[in-house]
Amino acid sequence: MMDFLDYLGRNYADIFAHTIEHMQLLGVSLTIAVLIGVPLGIYLTTNEQLASTVLQAASIILTIPSIALFGVMIPILSTIGQGIGFLPAVIALILYSQLPIIRNTYTAINNVDPNIRDAAKGIGMTTLQRLWKVEIPNGMPLIMAGVRTATVLSIGIGAIAAFIGSGGLGVLIDMGISRGNQNMVLAGAIAISILAIAADFGLKKIQVKFSPKGI
Amino acid sequence: MNTKAFIAWVVKITFWVLIAAFFWWTISNNLFSQLLENPDQFLGLLGRHLQIVLISSSMALATAIPAGILLTRPKFRKYEWIVVNTANLGQTIPSLAILALAMGFFGIGIQAAIFALYVYSLLPILQNTIAGLKSVDPAAKDAATGMGMTPAQILFKIELPMAASSMIAGIRTAIVLNIGTTALAYLIGGGGLGVWIFTGIQLFDNTYLISGAVPVTLLAITADQFFRFLQLFLVPKGIRKAQKAAAAAA
Amino acid sequence: MIEFTNVSKTYPGGVKAIDDVSLTIEHGEFVVLLGPSGCGKTTLLRMVNQLEDITEGSIAVEGKNIHDLNKIDMRREIGYVIQSNGLFPNMTIEENVMVVPNLLGWSKEKRAERFDYLMDLIGMPPENYRGSFPHELSGGQQQRIGVARALAADPPVMLMDEPFGALDPIIRSRIQEEFMDIQKKLKKTILFVSHDIDEAIKLADKIVLLKDGEIQQFDRPAELLNRPVNDFVSEFVGEDSVLKSLNLYQVKDLQATLDLPAVEGSPDGKVFHPHDSLRHVLAHLLHPSRQYVYVEGEDGTTNGPVSVEHIEAFVREITA
Numbered sequence: 001m002m003d004f005l006d007y008l009g010r011n012y013a014d015i016f017a018h019t020i021e022h023m024q025l026l027g028v029s030l031t032i033a034v035l036i037g038v039p040l041g042i043y044l045t046t047n048e049q050l051a052s053t054v055l056q057a058a059s060i061i062l063t064i065p066s067i068a069l070f071g072v073m074i075p076i077l078s079t080i081g082q083g084i085g086f087l088p089a090v091i092a093l094i095l096y097s098q099l100p101i102i103r104n105t106y107t108a109i110n111n112v113d114p115n116i117r118d119a120a121k122g123i124g125m126t127t128l129q130r131l132w133k134v135e136i137p138n139g140m141p142l143i144m145a146g147v148r149t150a151t152v153l154s155i156g157i158g159a160i161a162a163f164i165g166s167g168g169l170g171v172l173i174d175m176g177i178s179r180g181n182q183n184m185v186l187a188g189a190i191a192i193s194i195l196a197i198a199a200d201f202g203l204k205k206i207q208v209k210f211s212p213k214g215i
Numbered sequence: 216m217n218t219k220a221f222i223a224w225v226v227k228i229t230f231w232v233l234i235a236a237f238f239w240w241t242i243s244n245n246l247f248s249q250l251l252e253n254p255d256q257f258l259g260l261l262g263r264h265l266q267i268v269l270i271s272s273s274m275a276l277a278t279a280i281p282a283g284i285l286l287t288r289p290k291f292r293k294y295e296w297i298v299v300n301t302a303n304l305g306q307t308i309p310s311l312a313i314l315a316l317a318m319g320f321f322g323i324g325i326q327a328a329i330f331a332l333y334v335y336s337l338l339p340i341l342q343n344t345i346a347g348l349k350s351v352d353p354a355a356k357d358a359a360t361g362m363g364m365t366p367a368q369i370l371f372k373i374e375l376p377m378a379a380s381s382m383i384a385g386i387r388t389a390i391v392l393n394i395g396t397t398a399l400a401y402l403i404g405g406g407g408l409g410v411w412i413f414t415g416i417q418l419f420d421n422t423y424l425i426s427g428a429v430p431v432t433l434l435a436i437t438a439d440q441f442f443r444f445l446q447l448f449l450v451p452k453g454i455r456k457a458q459k460a461a462a463a464a465a
Numbered sequence: 466m467i468e469f470t471n472v473s474k475t476y477p478g479g480v481k482a483i484d485d486v487s488l489t490i491e492h493g494e495f496v497v498l499l500g501p502s503g504c505g506k507t508t509l510l511r512m513v514n515q516l517e518d519i520t521e522g523s524i525a526v527e528g529k530n531i532h533d534l535n536k537i538d539m540r541r542e543i544g545y546v547i548q549s550n551g552l553f554p555n556m557t558i559e560e561n562v563m564v565v566p567n568l569l570g571w572s573k574e575k576r577a578e579r580f581d582y583l584m585d586l587i588g589m590p591p592e593n594y595r596g597s598f599p600h601e602l603s604g605g606q607q608q609r610i611g612v613a614r615a616l617a618a619d620p621p622v623m624l625m626d627e628p629f630g631a632l633d634p635i636i637r638s639r640i641q642e643e644f645m646d647i648q649k650k651l652k653k654t655i656l657f658v659s660h661d662i663d664e665a666i667k668l669a670d671k672i673v674l675l676k677d678g679e680i681q682q683f684d685r686p687a688e689l690l691n692r693p694v695n696d697f698v699s700e701f702v703g704e705d706s707v708l709k710s711l712n713l714y715q716v717k718d719l720q721a722t723l724d725l726p727a728v729e730g731s732p733d734g735k736v737f738h739p740h741d742s743l744r745h746v747l748a749h750l751l752h753p754s755r756q757y758v759y760v761e762g763e764d765g766t767t768n769g770p771v772s773v774e775h776i777e778a779f780v781r782e783i784t785a
Contacts, residue, residue, distance in 0.1 A: 049223035057230050063439045064432045065395025071412040071428030072237075075246065075421035083419070156309025160399065163416055173315045177402055182319060189315035193308040200307045358551025361514050361624070362565050362614075363540030376555040451555035453598035460600055 007183035015172065015191055022168035022195065025086070025158050029093035030151060037098050037150075038143065041105025042131065051106060058099035066092065066157045070164045089158065089166030096157055097150035104146025108139025141211040148203035155196045159188075169195065241425050249411060249426035261430065264407035267325065267397045271332035272390050279337050280382070283344025284370065299345060302338045310335055310396040318403040328405025332396060336389040343385025347378030380450045380458065387442035394435045398427075408434075466492050466654060467513060467622060472522035474508060474678070482508050484678040485522070490671075492621075493652040497665040500675035501701075506658045509675070510624050513656060514540045526622055541565050544615030544623035544653070548630045550607045552599040558610055559595045565618040583613040586647055605636040612644065616651070625657040629664070641667055662702060666690070666709060674698055687713045691784040707780055711744035716760050719743060719779050725760065725768035732759040732767055747776050 008015070044051035069092050074083040082088065112135050120134045136143075162170025172188030175181070241247060250257050286295045310331075317331035351374050359369045375382075401409035411427025414420070447455070467490040474483040483505050490496045498506040511517040513524055515536050524531050531539060552561050560567075562583060563576045571579070584591035587609040599607055608628060615623055629637045629644075645668060648655065659665050665672050666686045674681045674689065674697075681701075682694045690710035693699035699706070717739035734757040737746055746758055750773050757770030 047219045047223060049220055050226055053223055053227045053230070060436060060439075063391050063395075063435045065398050065435055067398045067409060067412055068395065068428035068431040068435075071415060071424040072432070074416065074419075074424055075241075075244075076237075078421070084416075152307055156311065159309050159311045163413070170311060173311060173402075176315075177318075185315045186319050189312035189319075192312045196307045196309055196312075197304060352549075352551070352554075354547055354549040354551040355553055357516070358545065358547055358611075359553070359564075361511075361516055361540060361543075361545035361547070363537050363542075363568060364564075365537055368568070373553055373555070377553075453555050453557065453600070456598055457554050457600035 004183050004186060008187060011184075011187070015169075015187055018167070018169045018171055018188075019191060019195065022155070022158055022170075022192075025089055025093070025161070025166055025168055026151065026154055029090045029154060029158075030097060030147070032090070033094045033097035033101055033150060034147060036094065037101030037146075038105050040098075041102040041143075042109055042136075044102065044106045045109045055099070055103060055106070058102055061095050062099045066096070066160050067163070069095070070161065074164065084165040086166055088164055089161035092161065093154045093157060096153055100146040100149035100153065101143075102146075104142050104149075105139070108142035108146075109135050111142070112138045141207055144203065144207040144210050148200060148207060151203060152196050152200050155192065155199060159192045241429070244421070246421050246425035247429070248422045250430070257426070257430075260406065260408050260410055260427075263405075264394075264397055264409075264431070264434070267328055267332060267400055267405055267407055268390070268393050271329045271397075272336050272393050274329075274333045275336035275340055275389060275393075276386065278333075279340035280344055283341050283348060283382075286345055287348040295345065299342065302342050305334070305338045306342070310392070311399060311402075314396070314399055314403055323404035325400075325405050327403050328397070328400035328407075331403075332393050332400070335396060336393045339389040339392070340382070340385045343381045343388075344378065347381030347385075348374055350381065351377045376451045377454060380446065380454060383442060383446045383449060387439060387446075390442065391435050391439050394431065394438055398431050466490065466525075466527055467656060468525045469509075470523050470525070472509075472512065472524060473520050474505075474512070474517065475520045482678050483512070486678075486680055487522075488673060488680065488683060490654055490656060492654055495648060495655045495657065495668060495670045496673060497657045497659050497669035497671075498673050498675060499659055499662065499665045499701075500681075502660060503677075504675040505678035506660075506673075506675050507626055508678075510626055510656055510658050513622075513624055514543050514545060541568055541618065542620050542622075544617075544620040544625075546608075546611045546615045546623070546625040546628040548627040550599075550611040552607055552610060552614070554599050556598075557595065558597050558599070558602070561599065561610060562614045562617055564614060569618055571618075579617065583616055586616070586650075587613050588643065604632055605640060608632060608640060609643075612647075616647075616653075621654055623653045623655045623657075625655060627658050627660070630659070630661075637664075644668070663709070666713065674701060686710070687783065707784065708744065708747075710783065711747055711776075711780075712742050714743045714779075714783070715739060716741050716743065716746060719746075719771070719775065720760060720762075720768070722779060722782065723771075723775060725762070725771070727762060727766040727768055728759060728770070732757075732769060734758045734770065736761060736767055743776060743779070746771070747773070750776070 040054070044054060070088060073088045073092065077083045077088050077091075109131075116134060116138065117130065120130045125133065158166070158168050159170035159173065162168050162174050169188050169192045172184050172191070176184030176186075176188060282298075285291050286298055313335050314328065314331045317327045317334070321327035321330060355373055355377070356369060359373050364372070397405070397407050398409035398412060400407050401413050408427050408431045411423045412431070415423030415425075415427060467488075469486050469488040472483055472486045473481065475481050486509060488496075498509055500506050508517050512519055513526065513531070515531060519532075526539070526543065553564070556564075559580050562580055563571075566576050566579060580595070581591045584594065589606065589609060594602075594610075599610070602610065608631075611628060615625070629640050632640065641664065657668065659668075669686055671684060672686055672689050673683045676697055682689055682698050684692075687710050689698065690702050690706040690713075693702055693706070703709070716737050720739065734755060735749060736759045737749075738761055749755060749758060750771075757772055759767050759769035760771060762768040
């Protein structure tokens, strides 16, 4: 125990740097994931058949074990010289984030009370106005819940991405194991857990804030 | 065919073409060569992989289902929220962290891997068992009690059939995650198909990567489909139909 | 027969849910427990099949103290129907109805026969519903199945907790009538919880009006309406209690108090049947254009005339 605290005392700067790296990876991949997933989820509400295909594909992607996905992506991305590193990690995180984000957006928009939608139509809103002023604000809590799930998921998978050279907190576990440094492994595991729990908690708070008053 | 259906069709075909292209590419580049040339080693790794999955998930089933049942009985209901909150928190912890923490306690080896995967599979099953049992209509339980069913009869004839859908969903999540996470067991000396994947990463050898990653993926997808299928058998017809009707109404 | 003897229930903390209730429900009697929410009517009902504990006193069903009986066995001998029907969604209609016979180990043939009988009784063709599931039925049909399920093992005693409360008024009234027909045939001892005075008046042989766990009045519906024992009762039965009570009297009750002569020739007003309710007669007479009505007497005679004054006199008598 003392040993571990001692390790933390000497390496906190290093741990902090890996945490920042981890969050950068998350920031980039989640931003892109939201930019793809939310519009796609909204579009899918207008095309039932496409929705079932896309949701099925996304759910199959989510069943692929992350390390296996990396294993498959290395040879593919090697053909453009990007087999390991930041890019495959970002692509993987975007892919895994799609199901929670698309599904929740799709459900959120679909579940908006038909009466509200009717009322919006009745007072003469255009489709776009309805989307921006009625459907998205009403669906926001559920959409945010999807983003939250995607974030927590990505933190965990981001840790595994360290094995293909993406950096981040997984590096501590990777190096700790190969050097036989228990304290390093422990520090990595605890830091990742705290990051995931904190992100979950923080996004839950934001989710509450995003809910329009009265919902 | 209208435009929307056409788009849906094009996307569907694209997915299949991509999958076909991937397999054509791996086969034409002889990327399954490890698997084809060392079938005995492959079967050994697969056996170990399945062994870890089966042991850890049976242990999880044997603990989580009885625990979920106990925690929804009146006597223990007061502890339920503690367990549910702990399980929620536990589910947030990434799989790699759980493996690493288990290694901290058990050292390197298969025990650490089995223990970590056991804990990791426990939570979704427990959560869904509790959620499923709690969602049982209290009126149905009241009617059952009032008509003279024993607590055991109520559990087996009413509560478990009505909770089956949620419980199987939890088991499905747990086992699919378990199969994938077992691929990481190599890191803490657990063996399994992860051995080839990590070897491939370290040696930058695509034949190892594909021969390890594709079977693990197929295993996870097969398990997922299997439990989907199982749901059709184990969830009582009346409930499945009711769920479908409710979904259609929503 | 159900007998409550000085039954009380006190919650930890001293709140009295039921306060010294003594009550006897005779064989074949239909008794409605009536009162505002929180008066303890459901608690009192649930004490009979031991879903609620009793703090003091005792309850006997068919002459046997329920505490001396095995909880599980005694429940199987009592029919139980609840508001939200409590049908089991995982079971077919036949399985639902046959739950208790199954628990009692009836043979398959006996169960099938009983199912057919019960479905005929509630007016739902057995073959159409045998394999259906509860969610495929309408609310009214589900509640009918709830009643059939309670009747399945032919229990002498039935407990019904607002069984028709969740139904819309038209369906509710139809099911109430159907149920009264069933009760006429089967003569069960029924304890029935309701918060609806109209339902109670319509169905009950006797009404128990409860407030804060205490019996306010235990009487025939007409007595409760016309001779309330205290302010609470008169407020609960409402200002139109007399009008309501006229529903419970028939033309022949009025005839019995009068000596109406037979009329010659054709009467100058509507002729009522002896089984028509007095409320109908009064409603008819209230129209300014009508002064008299007539009633069918024995041997095809037409007797009368009857005027509003006659009904007023009748009301004076029943409320005295």
